[in-house]
Amino acid sequence: MKKRSVAELEDLACELRILILKMVHHAQCGHTGGPLSCIDMLTALYFYEMNHDPENPHWENRDRFVLSAGHTAPALYACLIKAGYIPKDEMWGLRKLGSKLQGHPKLNVDWGIEMSTGSLGQGMSISNGMAMAARLDGKSYRVYSLESDGGAQEGMMWEGAMSAGYRHLDNRVALLDYNGIQIDGFVKDIKDVAPLDKKFEAFNWHTLVIDGHDMSAIVAALDEARLVKGKPTAIICKTIMGKGVSIFENKPKYHGVAPTDDEFKIAMQELGDQ
Amino acid sequence: MxxxxxxxxxxxxxxxxxxxxxxxxxxxxxxxxxxxxxxxxxxxxxxxxxxxxxxxxxxxxxxxxxxxxxxxxxxxxxxxxxxxxxxxxxxxxxxxxxxxxxxxxxxxxxxxxxxxxxxxxxxxxxxxxxxxxxxxxxxxxxxxxxxxxxxxxxxxxxxxxxxxxxxxLVHEASYQFQIGRGHILKEGSTVCLFTAGFITSQVLAAALELSNQGVSTTVVNMSSIKPLDSKLVVAMAEKHQYLFSIEEHSIIGGLGSAIAETLVSSYPKKLVRLGINDEFGQSGSYQAVIDHYGLSTRGILESLKKELKL
Structure with a gap:
């Protein structure tokens, strides 16, 4: 797909926030906060960074994306709808019986969903396996995953991080949505995962810490990761859960609930939806 | 052999x-x-x-x-x-x-x-x-x-x-495995023993001994536990008076349970499940351990005779 400019990406991210909230509000269940904290990263991946072709979803050399933080599925679906993988009307089926837009992603390459996820911490190893397959086949595709701070409490994520560092998987990039909130409250109050950068460095990753809502910084970090040889890259993105809508921002309550009608109206006004 | x-x-x-x-x-x-x-x-x-x-x-x-x-x-x-x-x-x-x-x-x-x-x-x-x-x-x-x-x-x-x-080896070189199909290793008419895995040879030896004692015994290798050969299970249930499952696994949820699930819905009949009786294993030579849990030829034979009141 054509690489968009930073300004275009920022506009797109706003448009996708609106799409996410319309989906979650219509479903009246699911996660509001996470999709809004990670959507800037996903926008940069799908509309700037990754080589992919919605007309040819099974293209062997496409870059892969694995949503380790599967509960932020509406953000992935919004990107795939906008990119043209998923017909737009399908958005109203989110979390409904018979819909392919399951509450957490289910593998469906036709629709650009590269893996079933939802149980935290598993996407790291899965993405490594994909990166190993690329290397084995002498292909140039790269593999991206979106990790989360809650997911970093899972032991399996670190098993995978150790493997990627040990195997020098430089076709592998993990973005980590560090919004500091998990279901039961603030991460620092439940089981703090800091310092994440030092942990990844210790596991032999090239590690960057950026503002996960600064589109220029995200794009620059992805550019830098492409130049790194012999190491996977971890981009730790400091974010705000619920970013873009003042009433949701940084409030643990909105981790796993849908907006009410009144909240939805406020959100649409703030995001400028007509 | x-x-x-x-x-x-x-x-x-x-x-x-x-x-x-x-x-x-x-x-x-x-x-x-x-x-x-x-x-x-x-x-x-x-x-x-x-x-x-x-x-x-x-x-x-x-x-x-x-x-x-x-x-x-x-x-x-x-x-x-x-x-x-x-x-x-x-x-x-x-x-x-x-x-x-x-x-x-x-x-x-x-x-x-x-x-x-x-x-x-x-x-x-x-x-x-x-x-x-x-x-x-x-x-x-x-x-x-x-x-x-x-x-x-x-x-x-x-x-x-x-x-x-x-x-x-319990199979001939000409044996052909088929997914979802059981395989009759020894054909009899009164007692049917369903089994799989390593202990199949022990089950065969027990069956031979039982047959020598005048009880005609069938042994079926049910190595495809899922999908299970339900048709064969029913056919064996129709033909035999006594049914046993014998496995190196807990009697909860294993081969015996899979056979029981088929029987209960298709041909209700008593099935005696031999295996590990809801307990953990323990250290010992493999032979000593399977002996202890009644899964060697001797133990299997004892259990069969007890059930058959021989």
Missing amino acids: TEIATRDAYGKKLATLGEIYPEIVVLDADLSGSTKTEFFAKKFPQRFFNMGVAEQDLMGTAAGLAACGKTVFVSTFAIFATGRAWEPFRQSIAYPHLNVKICASHAGLSVGEDGASHQTVEDIAIIRAIPFVKVLVPSDGIETEQMVEFLAKDSGPCYLRLSRAKAP
């Missing part, structure tokens, strides 16, 4: 299949010498990945490789493959229906001296419950080779249960 452990047959066959199927990759978790994936590793070092002592990572990585077109064979001890890594297997391999074959060795009590921490008497139960996962338990080296060949061609998740112990 040649004796071979099913893990050895697996390892050797896999190394041979590696030549025919370039898409095969093999993963292990620091037990390649025991699971016998070492044969493949030596022959195809680029296609072998030792993931270290990290069974969850083992499953996740396998899923990623399979999602990119590889036929993935994964080996470690059965207890870790099915226990420690059950959830990554369920979520990342079975649910997206990826082409990963879990070929786990040292299943049942066959790890003997290591004791209950390393023995596996619940694996069939917990894997069988996962939708669309095939569960295969080969009875000897010949059947193992055929199952591995089947798996190389088949697509989708599977659990192949392998043993550390050397077992006599």
